[in-house]
Amino acid sequence: MDLSLVERENVLLGQDFLTWLWFKTDNDTVLFSLADKRTFTVHMEQRVSVQGGEGEGVETATVSSPRGELTEAKTGLRTGKKVNKAQLLFTMDQDQWLVQVSAADFGLSGLKTPKISARDDEGDDPDAKFLEKMFLLERCLEMFDVVFSQFLALRMSRDWAEETNRVGRWING
Numbered sequence: 419m420d421l422s423l424v425e426r427e428n429v430l431l432g433q434d435f436l437t438w439l440w441f442k443t444d445n446d447t448v449l450f451s452l453a454d455k456r457t458f459t460v461h462m463e464q465r466v467s468v469q470g471g472e473g474e475g476v477e478t479a480t481v482s483s484p485r486g487e488l489t490e491a492k493t494g495l496r497t498g499k500k501v502n503k504a505q506l507l508f509t510m511d512q513d514q515w516l517v518q519v520s521a522a523d524f525g526l527s528g529l530k531t532p533k534i535s536a537r538d539d540e541g542d543d544p545d546a547k548f549l550e551k552m553f554l555l556e557r558c559l560e561m562f563d564v565v566f567s568q569f570l571a572l573r574m575s576r577d578w579a580e581e582t583n584r585v586g587r588w589i590n591g
């Protein structure tokens with residue numbers, strides 16, 4: 419199998435996912451549920467990169483906005499570009515995780531977890547802070563997996579055609 423074809427398909431799937439997620443969370447607060455029934459939200463946050471074209475004609479526009487106004491990136495979508503990187507904010511209860519996601523390889527970077535508790539009692543396990551940080555990392559990956567699984571279920575269903583129409587109306591609206 420041609421590896422470049424597989425890579426292109428992965429990029430397209432990643433771009434579809436990030437574009438759909440932006441659409442899904444742009445106007446409504448969408449609650450996602452973990453296996454333990456805890457709910458969380460996810461939003462595009464402050465930094466989105468859109469890309470279009472092929473080969474040497476690839477054009478990328480990255481928009482950073484401290485107030486989360488991503489109108490220039492949305493304009494890029496109207497011209498046929500797709501989301502290739504996005505900063506996502508996951509929120510559960512009072513905790514927040516901020517992470518950059520790449521459409522090309524689903525790589526996560528710059529992950530900021532909620533602060534770990536700073537208690538330093540004499541009886542505490544010396545590994546407690548490390549273990550708490552690992553738990554928070556795993557929680558972020560779990561939330562990402564839930565959102566991506568929901569996207570894949572929709573993407574492989576008969577409802578995908580109608581969903582792409584809704585995304586198109588959102589982009590052009």
